[in-house]
Amino acid sequence: MLKQLSDRLGRVERFMAGFCAVLITALIVFNVITRAMNQAVFWVDEIAIFVMVWMVFFAMAVLLKERKAVAVTVLVDMLPSGMRRGVGVFIDLVVLLFGVLLLVFSWQWYAPLDLINAGFDFSQFSAKTMNFMYQDRANTLALQKYWVWLIVPWFALSVCLHTLVNLLDDPRGHHMDKTPEGTP
């Protein structure tokens, strides 16, 4: 069940990452055309940057799921296969720990309970917690930045799910048996 969820999520994320790549290009082309016609829209650049960062997190979730992120393989390649498998499990555990920690940090950052306590009143929330994240605005867009930052908790959650599934699927690190593909 979890595996199905992870696979499906991975496909959605891969699609979203590709879609973001197209969208960036379209936005930048749009920017050039409108400027050439003296109708420049000043906030397009900022959207393109946000879309790019979203693309990075979607893509990274997919890469971590497929264990294809760049890593240094020299030392581990020299180990006997039993130890290599141990290292494989260790890597998955570190990535999982990272996902969980990022989730915890995102919770502290968005502080949803304090926000509810403050009755969704942002200024009261900041006064109490000294956390001004809900006041931060985009530079040129009429947009609060906490909407854009939502990709971080999403990424954290997704890394947790994918890595957990990877670990359950292969608890003895057999993925280290084939020649490592640490590099793209």
Place this chain on the structure above:
Amino acid sequence: MTFTIFLALLLLQVPIGIVLCMTAVFYVWHSDNLVLFASYGQQLFGSAESYGLLAIPLFILAGELMNEGGLTRRLINFARVFFGGFRGGLAYINLMANMMMAAIMGSAVAQIAVMSRALVPEMEREGYEKPFATAITAAAGLMGPIIPPSMLFVVFGVLAQISIGDMFIAGIIPGLLMGASFFIIVALVGLVQQYPKGRWMNLQEAMRAILYAVPALLVPIVIIGGILSGLATPTESAALASLASLIIGMFFYRDLKLDKLPALFARTATNSGLVLFLVASAGVFGWTITFEGVPQMVAAWIGDSTSDPFVFLLMVMVLLLFVGMFIDGVAALILVVPILLPIATTQFGISPFQFGVVVCLNLVLGLLTPPVGTGLFVASAMTGVPAMTLFRSLAPFLAVVTGLLVWFCYDAWAMEALL
């Protein structure tokens, strides 16, 4: 302690981006600065939030579209019309085609992969030795990250907070010098070993090759023309080049099939995500470096050993050669630049452009040296030539690049002449 954790994770094959993130977590925890945790996510996001970085996905996409759309192939054919008949013609064409591709793609590894698939079989068919053919292609791929646009330069520009456009300009002469010296090597090798005779195309073939290449030639014209006319920034010209390649590949050559596009876009996204996540994680890792005062420590240590900028750059070269043996490209750049650049500019008065070109060229060289040379292994995997055989054929090229590097360390002329 933080350093031990960092090294242990790195050597145990944990993905480098995650290593940087986890080291930062450990450092914050260890130094009792726990309030930083609440802004961890913001820092991670914010480090990738830079206009200059947009160039990376855009140029990767342009390169992908050019290959899938059959533009690369037609450009090579175009070069054959003029040089195909000379003895060793294909070897020179290889260099020329790589210089053209270098002006479009920003990554050496991607370029080596594409070009060795496209050119090595052709050269073999004409009677070149396979290891030599592969070596030329791999060496020529080194121009990718130096001739602008270049992914390494973009990342360096963002880290150093200097203009990426100026960084590109600084790379033009060093890139051309590399190209020229490669031509000379190929010519010299030709004196020793007889290259196979080339074949001139007949008039009909030649006309056809030229005609077919016209749309493909538009792409470099779009890129360079866009920048020179001021109509587009270097970043924007990459987007225009993607659009042009898409239209040409789909409607003129009809090599680009609609059903291939989703996979191509996803590949662009993951390949650029790989690089950009490193930049993002460098943001949180930066805490460790700044708060620990690592640059100051290194500066003090180096200050004791030398005060000469040339000697300093040579030391950097040795260090990078060592770092480059284990980590490559952008990851190494991210680790090294925040520490060494402040020392280079403030203590030794080295211009950031000279430093950038030297560091990037150095790291590119690391791509072709064992044990971790990604480029070496990609070329070897694409052609089936054993990596060590390939490395031997590469030796003259690598020696020349090293020579150029020492010169660039000594004298900033090549970098600053056009600025």
